Amino acid sequence: MTTDAISTDAIIVGAGPVGLFAVFELGLNDMKCQLVDILDKPGGQCAELYPEKPIYDIPGLPIVTGAGLVDALMKQIEPFNPVFHLSQMAESLTKTDEGKWRLTTDAGTVLEAPVMVIAAGGGSFVPKKPPIKGIEQYEGKSVFYSVRRMETFRDRSILIAGGGDSALDWTLNLQPLAHRLTLVHRRDEFRAAPDSVKKMRELAEAGKIDLRIAQIVQLHGEGGQIEAVTLKPDEGEPYTVQCDTLLPFYGLTMKLGPVANFGINLHQNLIQVDTAKFESDIPTIFAIGDINTYPGKLKLILSGFHEAALMAQQAFRYVHPDRKLRFQYTTSSSDLQNKLGVQ
Numbered sequence: 001m002t003t004d005a006i007s008t009d010a011i012i013v014g015a016g017p018v019g020l021f022a023v024f025e026l027g028l029n030d031m032k033c034q035l036v037d038i039l040d041k042p043g044g045q046c047a048e049l050y051p052e053k054p055i056y057d058i059p060g061l062p063i064v065t066g067a068g069l070v071d072a073l074m075k076q077i078e079p080f081n082p083v084f085h086l087s088q089m090a091e092s093l094t095k096t097d098e099g100k101w102r103l104t105t106d107a108g109t110v111l112e113a114p115v116m117v118i119a120a121g122g123g124s125f126v127p128k129k130p131p132i133k134g135i136e137q138y139e140g141k142s143v144f145y146s147v148r149r150m151e152t153f154r155d156r157s158i159l160i161a162g163g164g165d166s167a168l169d170w171t172l173n174l175q176p177l178a179h180r181l182t183l184v185h186r187r188d189e190f191r192a193a194p195d196s197v198k199k200m201r202e203l204a205e206a207g208k209i210d211l212r213i214a215q216i217v218q219l220h221g222e223g224g225q226i227e228a229v230t231l232k233p234d235e236g237e238p239y240t241v242q243c244d245t246l247l248p249f250y251g252l253t254m255k256l257g258p259v260a261n262f263g264i265n266l267h268q269n270l271i272q273v274d275t276a277k278f279e280s281d282i283p284t285i286f287a288i289g290d291i292n293t294y295p296g297k298l299k300l301i302l303s304g305f306h307e308a309a310l311m312a313q314q315a316f317r318y319v320h321p322d323r324k325l326r327f328q329y330t331t332s333s334s335d336l337q338n339k340l341g342v343q
């Protein structure tokens with residue numbers, strides 16, 4: 001193990017519903033997990049794309065919302081103490097001299113484990129970029145698409161762009177820290193939760209933030225440091241607002257991303273697996289959920305749950321080669337009930 005690497009039994013790329021349930025199945029078989037997700041919260045598509053929509057085809061739950069399912073899964077895996085590395089992209093995968101996998105994230109986290117579980121769904125969520133000429137030269141220096149540490153933005157003159165939940169949440173969270181905060185949105189209608197919109201309007205009325213209804217048309221600055229932006233309202237002349245930080249929140253889109261460079265055999269951007277173990281062409285690398293493909297594959301949450309159960313059987317053989325795997329029911333096995341803390 002490298003000195004600063006975190007050692008575990010299984011590294012899971014993707015904390016969507018299937019990655020979360022994999023923690024449960026691996027946990028029942030005595031394997032500890034660390035999960036990496038580029039989102040700032042667990043739940044994958046359920047949390048990001050349809051938290052309030054009802055799902056009707058989860059076995060045993062006649063109706064549950066996307067967010068409700070994620071909450072239930074988080075509760076179910078609590079006994080296994082999974083460790084989450086959120087807002088981090090799983091970027092590169094190499095092998096150690098001892099034959100373990102070493103995964104490095106874009107935040108510099110290094111994880112090592114004998115087993116890799118790719119539960120990357122439709123790919124990593126990446127921000128939609130605003131169509132503003134020359135924005136790339138400011139990215140990572142004064143233009144950011146996510147907030148990893150709020151302290152980074154203390155005393156800054158921040159301009160937040162967007163009208164959804166992320167734009168409004170960060171307006172409310174960063175306002176107390178910021179030197180000055182401007183929220184710009186192209187329409188005076190917001191898609192965010194009504195309570196956030198109400199709080200934002202109260203701050204605007206109290207003069208604690210500036211609310212501008214306009215579009216960003218130009219950035220001004222030098223050497224990657226933004227100094228001002230030009231805004232254009234629907235009617236009227238363009239004008240300039242001073243700021244040293246721009247946070248555009250224009251939504252997210254899904255791209256396969258770095259998993260494509262892990263050296264795993266892909267078919268149309270999906271990982272081919274066998275249906276007995278859900279293992280890729282590289283032994284000890286498994287793929288479950290929407291990211292995999294095999295004859296008859298259905299991109300449903302319930303398929304991913306089944307795949308996680310079978311994956312965990314084979315993973316056990318790699319992580320505990322000296323032990324015999326016993327098939328047990330949670331209803332009747334005191335061993336499993338001990339692990340779940342229900343005895």
Ligand SMILES: Cc1cc2nc3c(=O)[nH]c(=O)nc-3n(C[C@H](O)[C@H](O)[C@H](O)COP(=O)(O)OP(=O)(O)OC[C@H]3O[C@@H](n4cnc5c(N)ncnc54)[C@H](O)[C@@H]3O)c2cc1C
Nearest residue numbers: 014016017018037038044045090120121123124289290301
């Ligand atoms: C609107 C909508 C409605 C749906 N309704 C239903 C339904 O009723 N029933 C049903 O069964 N299914 C439904 N689905 C499909 C269901 O949501 C997916 O099958 C399910 O989310 C797949 O789970 P997953 O864990 O495999 O992947 P995902 O939920 O896609 O999660 C994958 C996670 O991996 C992360 N990730 C990927 N690559 C990286 C990387 N390199 N580094 C860090 N993180 C990474 C992503 O950020 C993401 O959070 C619906 C989907 C949509 C969009």
